[in-house]
Amino acid sequence: MNELLLTDDERAHAGARLVALLDSYERGLAEADILPVPDRAQLAGLLAPMPDKGIGLDALFDRWEDVVLPGSTTVAHPRFLAYVLGPPNGVAPYAEALAAAINQNCNFWQLSPAASVVERSVLEWLASVVGFPAGAKGILTGGGSLATLQALATALHDRVPDFHASGLQRDHAPLVVYTSVEAHRSVDKAAAILGVGLDNVRHIATDDRHRMDVSALRRAVEQDRRNGLRPWCVVATCGTVSTGSVDPLDAIADLCSDEDLWLHVDGAYGALFLLSEGMRELMGGCARADSITLDPHKLLYAPLEAGCLLVRDGAKLRDAYAFDSSYLTVAEDPLMTDYMDYGPQLSRSFKAFKVWSAVQAFGVEAFRSANERTLELAQRFGRGVQEAEGLRLLAPVVLTAVCFSVDGVEDHASLLEELAAENVALLGPVVVGGERGVRACFTNHRTSVGDVDLILERLRGRVAFQARGFAPDPAN
Missing domain, CATH: 3.90.1150.10 (Aspartate Aminotransferase, domain 1)
Known part of the structure; x- marks a missing residue:
């Protein structure tokens, strides 16, 4: 007997209890406390030493029902409106369960062939929603902040010669990145992590509609060039966290073209409103970005985590992240993608499955x-x-x-x-x-x-x- 598996009877019993638990949770959402008062004594009990002998299946389910659920914020309540965090869609728990069961490592395709194609399907669809060309590539991430970090890393590899070899350890003028005063903190965080430095992030003023002021952006770029610095990247926002404002993306794209700057669009909040044709006039400039952040765990209502980075020229994304490893080498296949070559992770969960499953089940x-x-x-x-x-x-x-x-x-x-x-x-x-x-x-x-x-x-x-x-x- 394998001590880490369930018997046939235990599996049937666990399935019945899980279905009952999910059903009870769904039916009780409207009357549930949105922000429950934590029972601190019960929660502190979760810090007890791990048991040498397990408590068993029923006791575990009891603990879920009696301690974990009552101590959890009800983000699926219809009046949970504090953050850009939607409730998961109805098929999500079932997709997550199957993903956990098959436990695909989405790094190179031999370990996850179906997952590789599913993620490709999701990414190609999202690229078409944004309006990117066929050569675009991307990767699902842990969220918008990681997607922005990976986008700026891609931009460094593209715009700084020999970045793979010497990074920023060189005697050159500092690089400068531009964003608005309304931008998400992930831009500052990425600049700090990547070694660009907060002193080299310009927070551009906004207009009376809380959008980046393009004239102020142009003046800042010109001033930095006169001062011997290296303007390098602009991060525009499609849906600021505070007010939902959308920067003038086409005007910013024009400036970036004139000044040879990488344009990244943080569309974690708003860009997936592009599913609606009526938003094209406001957000159509997303299609002109070099890279864009999306968050399927927001407007596609996937459970956490499911962010996304798309890069217009997919070869640039691969150039930033691909490394040779003889022990991971498999034959290239035109249907498959080795996602270890498109991001920093080797071990990766099957994030695409919950997104793909929901769109398949409910339709765009x-x-x-x-x-x-x-x-x-x-x-x-x-x-x-x-x-x-x-x-x-x-x-x-x-x-x-x-x-x-x-x-x-x-x-x-x-x-x-x-x-x-x-x-x-x-x-x-x-x-x-x-x-x-x-x-x-x-x-x-x-x-x-x-x-x-x-x-x-x-x-x-x-x-x-x-x-x-x-x-x-x-x-x-």
């Missing part, structure tokens, strides 16, 4: 409809804020982020705590133009019109209490 149109619904809900919420006395928008509603303030509320953090404690909604804090407020981000395919109206009603009630000089009574 289902994701297009779900994303369009979130855009409509954000617009509805934005109109509600504009129409309500005492509520004020802090930024235009471009995608699904709605930033607003409540008159008379100095401490918006306490308002967020009230809304969470009452299980009305989990919203997030935001600072826009130096002003503090609240941000609701509608990237949840479970959210309904009724949920939007419930939050607006509660906010209007908060304003009414505030006007009378009282704090609201959660019991009423």
Whole structure:
């Protein structure tokens, strides 16, 4: 008997309990606490020494149900609106289970032939959504931050001669990367990790719509060249985290072409709205990027983790990451891809399977409809804020982020705590133009019109209490 396997009866019993657990979780989502109060004693119990003899299957499932689930944030609740983090789609748990069972190592194709083709299928489809040419290549990553890091590494290999051999250890003028003051922190983080240095990151001012100011970008590039520095890369944003603004991508692409700069687009939040034709005018410039970050674990509602990097010229991605290893050599096959040559990892999980499975099961149109619904809900919420006395928008509603303030509320953090404690909604804090407020981000395919109206009603009630000089009574 193998001590690490289940018997036939145990396997059947585990399957029945798992199905029952998933079903119970799904049915209870709408009434669940969005942000449960952790039972600290129970959670501390998870730190007990690992048992020498196992607790058994039923005890394990009991612990999942009694400790792990009650101590977990309910990100699938329809009013979980604090972050750009949607709930997983319905087929995700089953795809993840099969991926775990077959445990493919997606590094070179001999270890994962079907997985290699599945990942290629996903990447070619995503490249077509963005508008990249047939020669584009990519890789699924652990998230948008890793995709941006890998993109900038690719740009270094492409733009710095002999980078593989000597890296940045050379007597040359510093490289400079440009992004906006609204850009995700992953840009700074990548510059620090790669040795470019934070002193060589220029945070360009934005216009009145929180988009990168292209004139200011051009002036910064020209000034750095006059100072003997080496402008090298621009990171534009398609959907900033705070307000959802979209940088003027075509104008930035024109500048990058004029100045011979690598253009990376951080589209982790917004670029997959390109599934909708109506977003082409706003985001069509994504197709002109040298590289782009996407996040299938956002707008494709894949479970964490599933980021993506696409590079317009796929040969440049391979040049950055391919190394010879005699013990890993297998015959090249035109159908297969060795993904160890397109990113830093050797051991890689089968991330593509959950993305591919969901699109196969539901179809592209289902994701297009779900994303369009979130855009409509954000617009509805934005109109509600504009129409309500005492509520004020802090930024235009471009995608699904709605930033607003409540008159008379100095401490918006306490308002967020009230809304969470009452299980009305989990919203997030935001600072826009130096002003503090609240941000609701509608990237949840479970959210309904009724949920939007419930939050607006509660906010209007908060304003009414505030006007009378009282704090609201959660019991009423």
